[in-house]
Amino acid sequence: MNPLLDRIQTSLLDLVGQFIQLLPGVVLGLVLVLVTWYAAKVAQRVVGKMSQRLVPSRSLQLLAVQVARIGTWVLGIVIAAVVAFPDLRLGDIIGLLGLGSVAIGFAFQDIFKNFLAGILLLIEEPFRLGDQVVMSDYEGTVEGIKIRSTQLRTYTGELVEIPNSIVFTNPVRVLTAFRSRRTDFEIGVDYTTPLPLAKQTFLDVVNRTDGVLNSPEPEVDVVGFGDSSIDFKVRYWTTPQIAEVRRIKSQVAMALKAACDDAGISIPYPIRTVHMFDQTEFNESDRLTNSNSVGHREENPQDGNSQRAVQ
Known part of the structure; x- marks a missing residue:
């Protein structure tokens, strides 16, 4: 011991x-x-x-x-x-690192995938910090591009972190990639409205609106005949930031309504006519009986003037 x-x-x-x-x-x-x-x-x-x-x-x-x-x-x-x-x-x-790299690679493959995707995003620069983009189901401003994820600040003030592998392998809409951005505004007029008058009125309104760019020039097109209106589409260009797009769109809408009122152009809305009746005064069996007695008459063989059945 x-x-x-x-x-x-x-x-x-x-x-x-x-x-x-x-x-x-x-x-x-x-x-x-x-x-x-x-x-x-x-x-x-x-x-x-x-x-x-x-x-x-x-x-x-x-x-x-x-x-x-x-x-x-x-x-x-x-x-x-x-x-x-x-x-x-x-x-x-x-x-030791070489032997452990295989096990580490299997264990952290998602991390390495996001890491490599982040490096490629930083090198290729499909978008930059401050750009307004649409990624997957989210839209907002790019706040940061990290090795693991891309940070997006939504317009409602929320921070969303999207893995770089998702950003790299899916379509991304860069809303501020160019100096101008087009907005399409739809408006309908009554069928009795002279179309040249309406088109010129809409063009004058858009050209006078502050913030609408002169180049490319605004456009107004007739796009279809609706159930209750002839439909126009007003196209104009602004700076690409969402705040400017929303502000100018609101101004264009108010200016178009005022111009239509001044020019006597009616902006129609769908109209429906509803017929109402008292169900208690309606009897289907009585109606069928009356229609059969009136609609079908038998011929009298003794009568020289035979009557034809009314269908």
Whole structure:
């Protein structure tokens, strides 16, 4: 029993001795991790200022900052591991990362997919920060493009984070990609209205409205004959921001109504006529009996003038 206790005691002393030997390296490794945290912030700040001077694209500036932060962390952790464990060589770390990359890839495939999609979005720039876009079922302003997701602020003031893989593999409508944006406004007039008069009236209204662009020029077209009106479509161009589109559309609607009133142009609405009767005074069996007695008459063989049945 004593030899066993001696062996356990010796093993514990060896472990304590090895821990004491490794303690300075472990402490130094932790210090290096803290230094890496500070260095990552400094690297972000320095790279951010340099990219603002050298790179005009805001998306590429964000990409450079994120690459600098991630690269600093990877380098710092590798150095801290080598310092904390002197027997661990750089080749061993690279080999360990290579063996673990397969398992990590399967476990975090969605994260890596979003990461790569985010990098491609930042490089290709299908849209930029501040653009108003439609992504999936959401519409709003692009607030940020991160490595994992794209941040969208809706017009109602809500923040939506959409995974980059979804953004990259699905259609995206960029509403502010160009300098102008067209709005189609539908309006109907009475069938007795002279169409040239209505068309010229609508054109004059749109051309006078503040905010409507002169180029491309506004258009007014007859698009169809409805149940109660002849339908027009007024097309005009404005700046692409949604606030301007909504404001000018409201002004155009009010101006068109006022112009129609001044010109005597009627804007009709559907009319329906409803006939009502008292169900209690209506008897189907009596009506059928009366119609049979009136509609069918038998011929009298003794009467020289035979009568024809009325159908």
